[in-house]
Amino acid sequence: MQKSDYKNMWVYIEHDGQTAAPVGLELCCELRKLCDVTGDRLFAVILDKLPDAEVEKVKDCGIDGIIQVNGTGYEYFNTDAWANAFTVLSRKYNPSAIFVGGTINGRDFAPRFAVQLDTGCTSDAMELAYDPETGDIQFIEPAVGGKIMAVITVPVKRPQVGTIRPGTFKYAPTGRKTEIETIEEEINFDPEAIRCRRVGFIPDESDPELDIANADCVVCVGNGLKDSEHLERYRRLARLLGGKIGCTRPLYDRGILPYKLQIGQSGVMVKTKLYLSFGVSGAVNHTAGVDADVFIAVDKNPDAQIFNYCDYGIVGDMDEVCDELIARLSARKE
Ligand SMILES: Cc1cc2nc3c(=O)[nH]c(=O)nc-3n(C[C@H](O)[C@H](O)[C@H](O)COP(=O)(O)OP(=O)(O)OC[C@H]3O[C@@H](n4cnc5c(N)ncnc54)[C@H](O)[C@@H]3O)c2cc1C
Structure with a gap:
C-alpha cells in the first residue's frame, strides 16, 4: 500500500x-x-x-x-x-x-x-x-x-x-x-x-495542592532557590494570591518538590491567569508548559532567557522580591 x-x-x-x-x-x-x-x-x-x-x-x-x-x-x-x-x-x-x-x-x-x-x-x-x-x-x-x-x-x-x-x-x-x-x-x-489483573481499585486522593494544571495563579520556583528552607515564603505568596506553587525540573531533581509540581515539557502543562516565576532561567522545556494570561518573571540575571517570555520582568534577588511582594499584599489585606 x-x-x-x-x-x-x-x-x-x-x-x-x-x-x-x-x-x-x-x-x-x-x-x-x-x-x-x-x-x-x-x-x-x-x-x-x-x-x-x-x-x-x-x-x-x-x-x-x-x-x-x-x-x-x-x-x-x-x-x-x-x-x-x-x-x-x-x-x-x-x-x-x-x-x-x-x-x-x-x-x-x-x-x-x-x-x-x-x-x-x-x-x-x-x-x-x-x-x-x-x-x-x-x-x-x-x-x-x-x-x-x-x-x-x-x-x-x-x-x-x-x-x-x-x-x-x-x-x-x-x-x-x-x-x-x-x-x-x-x-x-x-x-x-490479559496479562495483568486488576486486584483492587484505590481512587487518586492525592493532595489537591498538587493539582496545578488549572490553578488561577501559579508561583513557580526555579533552581535559583538556595535550599528547601527558603521555600516557605513562596508558599506564603501563593496563598496570598489564592494560587498554588509549582517548580522547574531541577527542583524535583534536587528532591525539594514532588514531580507532580514540575511544569514543562516532561511535567504538567499549566493554564493560568497569573504566572510568577522566581529564579527560572527560561529553558523552552519549561516555558513550553506555561499558558498564562499574565507572566511575571523574577531573576537576578538581566540576560536570562525568561525575560523574552514574560509580560513583566523584575531583575533582582528572588527572595527579596518575594518578601517585598508578601509585605505589600499583606498590607493591602489588612
Ligand atoms: C527532554 C527534556 C525535558 C525537560 N523537561 C523539563 C520540564 O518539564 N520542566 C522543566 O522545568 N525543565 C525541563 N527540562 C530541563 C530544562 O532544560 C532546564 O534545565 C530547566 O528548566 C532549568 O530550570 P531552572 O530555570 O529552574 O534552572 P536554571 O537554568 O539553573 O536557572 C536558574 C535561574 O535562577 C537564577 N537565579 C539564581 N539565583 C538567583 C537569585 N538569588 N535570585 C534570582 N534569580 C536567581 C539564575 O540567574 C538562573 O536564571 C527538560 C530538559 C530536557 C532535556
Whole structure:
C-alpha cells in the first residue's frame, strides 16, 4: 500500500466509564484544524460504553465520525486489549494518523499497537503541522535540552502514531458537524489472555495542592532557590494570591518538590491567569508548559532567557522580591 492509500485521522477518547478525559477533547479540537488542512476526516475512537452526555461533548469538537468499539476485554484498562483493538481497527480502516493522550494508559498502549502495526510512534509533540509535499505530519518538540525544536515525522510507514501530553492543546470546540457518522465495531479480546489483573481499585486522593494544571495563579520556583528552607515564603505568596506553587525540573531533581509540581515539557502543562516565576532561567522545556494570561518573571540575571517570555520582568534577588511582594499584599489585606 502507498502512503496516500491511508486516509483520515483518529483520536482515542480515554474515559473511566463516566467521563471523557479532557485530553481526548483537546486533541479533537486541535486535530479538527489539521484535518481541515489535509482534507482528512476526523474520527473519535471510543472503547467500551461512554455515557451519551459525554459522547455529545466529543461531537461538539468538530469530529466527522465516531468508531465505537464494544466486546470483551474492556472491563478495566489493560494494554493487551487496548493495543489489540487499535491494531485490528487500523488494519481494517487504514487511518493516516492516530493520536492518543499521553496519560499513563495512553503512553502504555500506543507504542505497543504502533509496534504491532510496524509503524512509528512519537511522543510529547508541542505543535503539529502538515507537510503537503510529503503528506507527513510534523510532530514538533523541543530537543537537545531545549536548544532546538525538533521536527519528527513518520516518513515511510502508516499510520503515524502520536501521544500528546494532557493540556498541550486548548479545548476550544469549533462546533458540531451536521452529519456525524457512527461505526460500531465488535472486537473481542479473550479476558484470559490479559496479562495483568486488576486486584483492587484505590481512587487518586492525592493532595489537591498538587493539582496545578488549572490553578488561577501559579508561583513557580526555579533552581535559583538556595535550599528547601527558603521555600516557605513562596508558599506564603501563593496563598496570598489564592494560587498554588509549582517548580522547574531541577527542583524535583534536587528532591525539594514532588514531580507532580514540575511544569514543562516532561511535567504538567499549566493554564493560568497569573504566572510568577522566581529564579527560572527560561529553558523552552519549561516555558513550553506555561499558558498564562499574565507572566511575571523574577531573576537576578538581566540576560536570562525568561525575560523574552514574560509580560513583566523584575531583575533582582528572588527572595527579596518575594518578601517585598508578601509585605505589600499583606498590607493591602489588612
Ligand atoms: C527532554 C527534556 C525535558 C525537560 N523537561 C523539563 C520540564 O518539564 N520542566 C522543566 O522545568 N525543565 C525541563 N527540562 C530541563 C530544562 O532544560 C532546564 O534545565 C530547566 O528548566 C532549568 O530550570 P531552572 O530555570 O529552574 O534552572 P536554571 O537554568 O539553573 O536557572 C536558574 C535561574 O535562577 C537564577 N537565579 C539564581 N539565583 C538567583 C537569585 N538569588 N535570585 C534570582 N534569580 C536567581 C539564575 O540567574 C538562573 O536564571 C527538560 C530538559 C530536557 C532535556
